[in-house]
Amino acid sequence: MVITRAEAPPRTALPLAAVLVLALLSAIAPLATDMYLPGFPTMADELGTDAASVQLTLTTFMAGLAIGQLVIGPLSDRWGRRRPLLVGAAVCVLASALCAAAPNVGALVAFRFLQGFAGAAGVVLGRAIVADTVRGAAAARIFSVLMTIGGIAPVVAPLIGGALLGPVGWRGVFVVLTALALVMLTGSFFVLRESLPAPSRQGGGLAATFRGARIVLGNRQFLGYTLAFVFSFGTxxxxxxxxxxxxxxxxxxxxxxxxxAFAANALGVTVGSLLNARLVGRFGPRPLLTAGLGSLTLWSVLLFTLAVSGGLQLWSVLGLLWLTIFSLGFVMGNATSLAIAQTPSAAGTGSAVIGASQFALAAVVSPLVGLGGENTAIPMALVMVASALISVTAFGALTRSSAPAVQRT
Incomplete structure (x- = not known):
């Protein structure tokens, strides 16, 4: 059976309770990534290991998060969203509790991978549920809210972790993460209904799943919006x-x-995302995405030019960074909405490709900015301007003409 966009189930607005649960789903990964970072030195002492081994617990979590999205997203196109989400949330609760009780660093590394893999269900299926339920400006508005939460959580998480470290220790931080995962599970169970009805699911087993993935990756429009999102995240x-x-x-x-300064820039992307959410109903996601990418490119080019010429001063770097990060508020939510809109019959697979690409690029960018040493701003400016230029080029080259939506086979 072939399911086209016209045959897809009708889209309705999401209730506030559902948006709040989806916001928690989008926040759990950055919280689990960053909340325990202030405890790294203490963890190394208590577990009798070195800093590199403790750092590995972060690497394996990120690997689990990326791999989990690639597995869970496509499977949800076959099985629906609710069951994989509930199973993933339940396993995330268990894995978080195991992290709190880990007897040694080897066990913690393994449990962190499991925590990331299971937590990926919330990240990838949250996007898919939005895509199943709403379209156009309404979807872009919700994605902007989720991007706001995603921008705040990484900044707040280390502060929360630092405040908890003294009273409860690093194991207590994982107990708090366990409680948050339990709230995620409870909210998903009682608030989120199945958003992908049986007639709209993919059939045909794993072969159909891989075929659907090939179709998604062959959609120029999807690739254009995805690359615009991923490389803006690279900035x-x-x-x-x-x-x-x-x-x-x-x-x-x-x-x-x-x-x-870091908090001010986090406020910048938050303000941009909230402003985008208010304007998208009037102007639409694509014009706002165009404006956001233009602004992102302009400020990053100016930042790079001043860095190379030696004219970068403290006031100018702070101002240009704020304007660049503010511009992202008009990019990430709109690009995500427009990308997933190209794959209405494979939203789980589309969401998985977006999420996995995002974290893969993050893993590449991190060492690149350190190649020039610690005493120059040029590597940072170069990575930022290169990412912005790739983002705007992919958007312009791949999304010019309207492409048909992906069909389910």
């Missing part, structure tokens, strides 16, 4: 990875003022 991650060295080592900010 953000280039800034996140390099800004501690650039702002503190190169421009002399204290750790306290760096935290203020």
């Amino acid at each position: 953000l991650f280039g800034y996140i990875s390099a800004s501690p060295f650039v702002l503190q080592t190169v421009f002399g900010l204290s750790s306290g003022w760096f935290s203020v």
Whole structure:
């Protein structure tokens, strides 16, 4: 049976309770990534290991998060969203509890991979549920809200973890993550209904799943919007990875003022996302995405030009970084909405490709910004401008003409 866009189930608005649960699903991964970071030195001492081994617990979590999306997303196109989401949330609760009780670093590494793999269900299926339920400006509005949560969570998480570390220790941080995962499971069970009815699911076993993935990856429109999203995220991650060295080592900010600057930029992407959510119903996601990419490219080019010419001052780097990050508020939610709209009959697979590509690029960007050393802003500016240019080029080259939606076979 072939399911076309016209035959897909009708889209309706999501209730507030569902949006709140989806917001938690989008926040659980960055919270689980960053909340325990302040406890790294203590963990190494208590587990009798070195810093590299503790760092591996973060690497394996990210690997589990990427691989989990690639597995769970396509499977949800066959089985529906609700069952994989509930199973993933339940396993995430168990894995988080096991992390809290890990007897050694080897066990913690394994449990962190399981936590990331299971937690991927919330990330990838949250996007798919939005795509199943709403379209167009309504979808872009919800994705903007989810991007806002995703922008705030990485900044807030280390602060929460640092506050918890003294009273409850690093194991207590994982107990808190267990409680959050339990809330995610409870909310998913009681609030989120199945968004992909049986007649709209893919059949034919794994062969059909792989065939659907090939069709998704062959959709020019999907690839254009996905690359626009992924490389705009590369701009953000280039800034996140390099800004501690650039702002503190190169421009002399204290750790306290760096935290203020970092929080101000997090506020920038939050303001941009919320403003986008208010405007998207009037202007539509594509015009706002076009404006966001143009703004992102303009400020990153100016940042790179000043860095190379030696004219970059503290006030200019802070202002240009804020404007660049603010522009992302008009890019990520709209690009995600428009990308998944191209794959209405394979939203799980489309969501998986977006999420896995995002984290794969983040893994590449992080070491790139350190190649030029700690005493120059040029590597950060170069990665940011290259990512912005690739993003806007992919958008312009691949999304010019309207492409048909992916069909289910």
